Amino acid sequence: MSSIARGGRYCKYLRKSRADELREAMGEMETLAKHDKALDELASRLGIEVSCTYREIVSGESIQDRPEMQKLLAAVRSGEWDGVLTMEVERLSRGDSTDQGIVGKAFLFSDTLIITPMKVYDPRSESDMEYFEFGLFMSRREYKAINKRLVNGRIASVREGQFIGKTAPYGYRKAVIDKMKTLVPDEATAPILKEIFDLYEGGMTMRQIARRFSRMGIPAPGGQDEWVCTSLSKMLRNDVYIGKVHWRRYVYKTTLADDNVTVVKQSVPNSAPLIYDGLHEPLVTLEQFERVQMALKDNKAPKKDGTVLKNHYSRVLVCAKCGHGLRYDEHRANPYLVHRNSDFCRTRSTTLAKVDDAVVSALRDMVSDFEVELSDPSRSLRAKRFEADTKRLTAAIEAAKKSLGDNYDRLERGILSETEFVDRREVLNRRIDEATAELESLEAPDTSDLDQKISNLKELIAALRDKNVSGMSKNKLLKSIVRRIEYRNGEPGSPDQMQLEIFLK
Structure with a gap:
């Protein structure tokens, strides 16, 4: 049976629980600092030295949402630690049975102790592991119960007209009045929000409004120098400005990835959100809001059936300076990839053919390097x-x-x-x-998948050079192999000195 060895290798794992966050909100001491000190004192009493601390900053329900837990489990599986100090076993996992099984097996197969102020769990002890698994099971039930109470409390608050969002919409700031969470107009931004509705109703496009405010030096939402149409579009459609509050405007759609193991969560609009009258003062009249919604609907371009994708770099090629994608355009029947008009990021556009040539050249260099690595890994x-x-x-x-x-x-x-x-x-x-x-x-170079990478890159090169392959097919193939391509070039009017940096998946 394992025992605590004074010369062993030990680490700490720190994570806040939902109850900790609630206590902090009421003014208690920062949880991680308090637990860090308590585990240091525990290590001192046991006569062991802790050489690494995993601090979980994010509050995720599952392992895939907790990067420090992923690092810890990888280290545990590799046998790096003789023991892990944590305040309670429940800190290790509050996920579903799959997550709990992953955590339990990692400690069991590596013979790694779990050391808490109340008890030391020995993975070779059947009774300890049963107690450990029971603790995780009860933790999961407690988590669900707490979460249900929190959700019910939030719904009740929204029904009362309270605003419970994390950040106040542009034009407002959060406030608590008579113990009720609400919004009050922000003296600096509320007039700008009203002007946005007035300008759009008066016939200005979102692009014209964005350019107007950017040139006037008015800070955009989030503090950026440049206004963008997407932010304006969200504002013009947000009925919080006519005094409404919501619950679950967006919901998470959970699916399994192609490996049938990884859980993928995607935020999608809720078809039936709960909408109530808020306690806050509207910034826009109902009549003006409805007129703006009609204008937005009238200006929305109809979808065309059988649309052909001409830009096969769509959602792959982005400007390295501002992060925006380049759009497809044609000049005298010559296809171009054009950078958007901007007063803050002025990047020269270039022809689609030049981008293709540069991408193919870079991919060929990658193939050559991978082939060298395959023949002699130390030279790569x-x-x-x-x-x-x-x-x-x-x-x-x-x-x-x-x-x-x-x-x-x-x-x-x-x-x-x-x-x-x-x-x-x-x-x-x-x-x-x-x-x-x-x-x-750091990940040591793995040559086991080089054959497949080389094959994929050669397939992509051939597709980019084949005029008979559709833009949609090229785009899908690009997205399956390339994470993103960063584009750099001089300002308009300067010589074309395009540079690309390709990031593979």
Whole structure:
């Protein structure tokens, strides 16, 4: 049976629960800091040293939504740790039975201890594992019960007309009046919001309004310098401005990916959201809002049946400076990829043929590099980069650990005070944790899939060169292999000096 070894390798896992977030909202101490201190004290009592801390900042229900848990499980499976310190076993998983099984098997097969202030769970002990699994099961039931109460409370608040959104819509700021959450007009942005409705109703297009406000130097929603049509469109359609509040305007549609394992969540509009009269003051009259909705409907371009996709780089090729995609256009029967008109990001457009040539050239270089890697893995750029990064991070960790040891020595000799020692230790431990996390995230070059990658790239090259392959087919093939292509070029009127950077999946 496993036991706590003083010279073993141990780490901490910290995560907030829903109850912790509620207590913090009521003014209690920050949870992760409190738990971090408690686990340090536990490690000190047990006489063990913690060399890494996994801090879960996001609050995700499943493992795939919690990046630090994914890193921890990968390390546990590889046998990196003899034990993991956490406040409760429930902190490790509150997901469904699949998630709980993943967590349980990772600790069981790697013989990794789970150390909590109340109990040490030994994966080789049948009774401990039963207790562990029962704890996760009860945690899941508690999570569902808490979530149900929270949802019911939110629905009740919306029915009362309260605004419970995370951020206030443009033109408002959040407030609490008579213990009720609501919105009040923002002195700086409410007049601008009203002007947007007035201008659009008066015949201005969203593009003209966006350009007008950008040139006037009015900050866009989120603080950006440039206004965009998508933000204006959402504002003009948002009935919060006529005093409404909603519950579940969008819902999550859950499906399984092609591997039948990965859960994919997609936010989609709810066909039947709950809409109530809000407590807040409307910024737009109902009559004006309805006139704007009619104008939006009239200006919406009808969909054409049998539309042919001409830009096979759609949703793949983006401007590296502003992130917007390039649109397809034709000039004298010559296909172009055109950058949008903008006063803030002025990037030269170029012909579709030049982009094709550059992409094909870059893909051929990738094929050559992969073929070199396949014949001699040590010569590849990926291998050299991995080796250099590994050496750099390992050296940084060793240097920080040496400094930590030197500080212990200075403390014993009275050169450092306890306060100075604690401050320096915190800085060095953070440095070690960050370098360790980066080191763990490095992926050694894997040559097992190179044959398939080379085959896929050659297929894509052939498709891009074949005029008989439709734009839709090219686009689908691109999206299956390439994550994105970043486009750089000079300003309009300058020489065409296009540069591309291709990111594969």
